[in-house]
Amino acid sequence: MTETEASPRRRPSMLDVAETAGVSKAAVSKVIRNAYGVSPAMRERVEAAIRELGYRPSIAARSMRGASFTLGFEIPQLANDFFTQVMQGAADELAGSGYQLFVAPAVGDVQGAPVLQALRDRRVDGIVAISPDAAPEWLEQLGVEVPLVLLGRHDPSRSYDTVTSDDAAGARLAMAHLIELGHRDIAHLTVDASPQVPEELLPHTRRLHAYTEAMRQIGAQACVVSGGPLELQARDAAWELLSGPGRPTAVFAANDTLAIGTLRARAELGLNADELSVVGYDNIDLASHPLISLTTVDQRGHETGAIATRLLLDRIRTGRAEAHHEVIAPALRVRGSTRPPEEQQPG
């Protein structure tokens, strides 16, 4: 009486499938890749064996020769609903494509390059990145090695694609709106920029320049406050700006998260929209909430993510090498957070 060998409960490998189906590994490989040159009969038997064994190919092993069927998405900050919106757009576009999306958040001072490296080390088939502080030359090199799309960069890149809002135009929209309402004392709240990257390539510095230019045109004094990217950091920065003397009548915040932080400070200081107008940039979902009602510049995050994904898949599937540069036209969304300035108080 022969003992049935206790099955080691090992994950079935391609060899197991091949043996159960009575064919070669190569045949199994062709079937799972839908490769050319398999008879219907063979396909039938192999698929039956796969089902019977509950076989799943090891992506790790596949990655060594072929594709990993994995796309990496690097984001610099988790607590920013705009990025969530972009990711959602990317994820939706990817549905049913056979690719799995992995989001690699930058955390602490592990920003940009190291995260992109981590993605690359894991042999992802393509990368979408929002890396405001990666140097263009470095990205150019990465783009040669792996299909790459950058969001929110105005780089005239050759090896990677870009998708970005027309930030100068968007910022002009915001400023024109405030100025038309009658504001002249307009402050700008932005985030500290990386020294690694030429100024003109980044959204925040472009918006800043448009702000400065607009102020110059109306002959007003520019006032720029800059700090961290988190809502509470923006609150702190705004608090300082608003509680001091010579408080502005309006704040143009470089993105919606900063704007929400400004609204927090405004409310905490007992001010309302008549006393301080606030404009943001992004049009996150929350901006349309009636309790927030934030005037902002729409840069269609969901669509941005979808476009980026399409560009990436195109690069992967067709091997395209020429860079594409998509620019999203911004649109102003006027809501309750902006009002004409109050009548000047008599001295």
Added chain:
Amino acid sequence: MTETEASPRRRPSMLDVAETAGVSKAAVSKVIRNAYGVSPAMRERVEAAIRELGYRPSIAARSMRGASFTLGFEIPQLANDFFTQVMQGAADELAGSGYQLFVAPAVGDVQGAPVLQALRDRRVDGIVAISPDAAPEWLEQLGVEVPLVLLGRHDPSRSYDTVTSDDAAGARLAMAHLIELGHRDIAHLTVDASPQVPEELLPHTRRLHAYTEAMRQIGAQACVVSGGPLELQARDAAWELLSGPGRPTAVFAANDTLAIGTLRARAELGLNADELSVVGYDNIDLASHPLISLTTVDQRGHETGAIATRLLLDRIRTGRAEAHHEVIAPALRVRGSTRPPEEQQPG
């Protein structure tokens, strides 16, 4: 004159490093793994070669024998700030550990199990998951194959750890608060539950039961509305609830995203906190914003993520097999969204 061979610009492999350093691959392997048994001299030479070549180990190849140094985090929904908060906690805890965190968002109807499979196929070293609709037996099997921690599950699991809020206690806190304020017409807004999972294992159904029980105790009629998990879906559900006859004086929403949606409907219908109190669950950052000021139950998302990560690393590093079940004590945060009900209007 010998032509210099055009270097194929291939990524340097371990063999290249070994040759440049004049040692064996095994030696290089030991160095990069900080393994036992390398002389300082050897380490020196190998590290020099690594620097010279700009060598980076292929994680794909490492994954086939050893570890992938990658942790997977599955979340069911991107547009929920509570999940973001948990992810942030996990990411912070992981900083400097040498592990890279990959977030795999569920998208469309690709929820739970398929996403976890995708993670497993890629040989991640461990998984943190928020899978409200994965069957316990299935998870039990997965837990045998890979270190696994589930968030927001009350499963008496044997192969995986769980971290969860004491949802019944938290919901009781919320209900007691409303009842103490004088409310009796309290509706509950929740999300549709998966039929795959026993009710008593999920946060939302636990909260629902606590609600029903509280209503029974005060002899009031329960009113439960259920819909999708998105803020705008909650807005729609709440709109229906609030615009019909017999409008409740308070809504207990099963999470903060639903509560924010309820606040949206409330404001759109021209109602304020005196006319409708709203309580949420999670205490997302936005809840403390003065323009939202949402009374809610704090379940410390950041800490939840950190604890989950610690449990996972412990499983990975020590090989622990016994399951741990952490319960987070909830705390009520009273804010402006809850008030005593208005005086009854005369018929």
Added chain:
DNA sequence: ATGAAAGCGCTAACAG
């Protein structure tokens, strides 16, 4: 149309 065999880049025995 199918299969044998050689790797992909690494880790893990084991031998020296």
Added chain:
DNA sequence: CTGTTAGCGCTTTCAT
């Protein structure tokens, strides 16, 4: 302490 030798599970020529 160091190097040799097998694989890990797949893809890919290249025969047949």
